[in-house]
Amino acid sequence: xxSGTGGMTAERVMDKAAGQAMGQATATGRARGIDRVIxxxxxxxxxxxxxxxxxxxxxTGTPRSTVYELVNTLVEARWLETRDEDGTVFFGPAxxxxxxxxxxxxxxxxxxxxxxxxxxxxIGETAQxxxxxxxxxxxxxxxxxxxxxxxxSDIGIKVPIPWTASGRLLVDHMGPDEIRAFIPTEDFxxxxxxxxxEEEFLRDMAAAREAGYVRTTGLVDRFTTCxxxxxxDTQGRCIATICFVVPADTDADQQNAMxxxxxxxxxxxxxxx
Numbered sequence: 001x002x003s004g005t006g007g008m009t010a011e012r013v014m015d016k017a018a019g020q021a022m023g024q025a026t027a028t029g030r031a032r033g034i035d036r037v038i039x040x041x042x043x044x045x046x047x048x049x050x051x052x053x054x055x056x057x058x059x060t061g062t063p064r065s066t067v068y069e070l071v072n073t074l075v076e077a078r079w080l081e082t083r084d085e086d087g088t089v090f091f092g093p094a095x096x097x098x099x100x101x102x103x104x105x106x107x108x109x110x111x112x113x114x115x116x117x118x119x120x121x122x123i124g125e126t127a128q129x130x131x132x133x134x135x136x137x138x139x140x141x142x143x144x145x146x147x148x149x150x151x152x153s154d155i156g157i158k159v160p161i162p163w164t165a166s167g168r169l170l171v172d173h174m175g176p177d178e179i180r181a182f183i184p185t186e187d188f189x190x191x192x193x194x195x196x197x198e199e200e201f202l203r204d205m206a207a208a209r210e211a212g213y214v215r216t217t218g219l220v221d222r223f224t225t226c227x228x229x230x231x232x233d234t235q236g237r238c239i240a241t242i243c244f245v246v247p248a249d250t251d252a253d254q255q256n257a258m259x260x261x262x263x264x265x266x267x268x269x270x271x272x273x
Contacts, residue, residue: 033070036062040070041079041091045156050088108231108240108269109140115242115265116143123258128243130166130228135182137164140240160187162196165208165216165226166241172209172230173237176202191220213259223248227259229266242266 043060044051053071057064071089074080081092103109112129119127120143129141136158161167161183171179179202188196196219208214209230217225228243242265244258 036066036070037074040067040074044080044090048154048157050083050090052088056089112231112240112242112269113141115269116141119143119242119244119261119265120145123244123261125258126245128245129240130164130170130243131240132161132170133158135161135184135187137161137167137170160184162188162201163190163220164228165214165219166228166243168201168205168208168214168216169228169230169238169241171238172205179205213263215255215259217248225250225255227255227262229259229262231266231269233270240269242269 039060040056043056051059053067054064056062057067060067071080075082075089075092078092078094080089082089103113109129116127116129119125123145125145127143127145128139131138131140137160138158139155142155161171171182174182180198188198188201190196204214204216213227213229215225215227219226224245225248226243226245228241230238231240231242233239242262244262246255246258
């Protein structure tokens with residue numbers, strides 16, 4: 001999908017990694033306190049829901065006493081907060097403030113937020129702003145449209161590059177050998193088992209760069225069409241994309257109008273960094 005996965009499989013993508021960071025950090029018994037804090041935060045981010053301390057300890061293989069000590073410290077700092085009467089914990093208000101500070105400090109993201117909000121309001125469909133995080137695709141901004149049944153992806157969830165329309169733009173500066181070295185071979189397999197042929201991905205990438213946009217249908221969700229336009233730096237490298245996620249049966253003329261709107265917004269962001 002254009003910008004992503006329609007929010008339907010992203011958690012599945014990360015489930016296999018749940019607890020991995022904390023498990024690695026504690027495996028040798030030499031983990032520093034900061035390693036454990038980072039691993040705890042990553043674990044809660046993967047869950048995207050409050051969790052009991054006992055469950056966190058079990059799922060990550062960390063001594064319960066260590067998790068209690070970390071949680072107590074982080075609750076005092078308002079990085080975490082307790083939820084409900086059963087003692088679950090999740091991110092606290094300080095994390096929101098830090099995240100807001102970061103978004104406001106990055107010129108490109110600040111400008112992209114205005115464009116994404118404008119597109120969702122004017123066009124009425126879900127608009128997104130996406131980037132790479134390592135060798136995975138990431139939704140940075142997401143603004144739902146006016147449609148009653150909305151299609152969207154979760155912010156901050158890493159998704160294999162070939163699963164997305166945006167991915168075909170975000171790596172279009174790479175050659176075939178670089179692509180094969182950069183994208184894990186298993187990432188070319190969709191959740192339903194279909195395999196994206198690498199040569200087909202490379203052809204799609206070249207065509208998208210030539211056209212100045214990309215449109216895909218039925219990658220992760222067979223009923224969804226995704227459209228994306230590249231935000232490029234001064235060397236012409238795609239550093240981000242701005243995207244729409246719409247039902248696959250959206251009228252062709254409407255889709256073309258959306259693509260024009262995306263290209264216009266992407267052009268503004270490319271020049272205004």
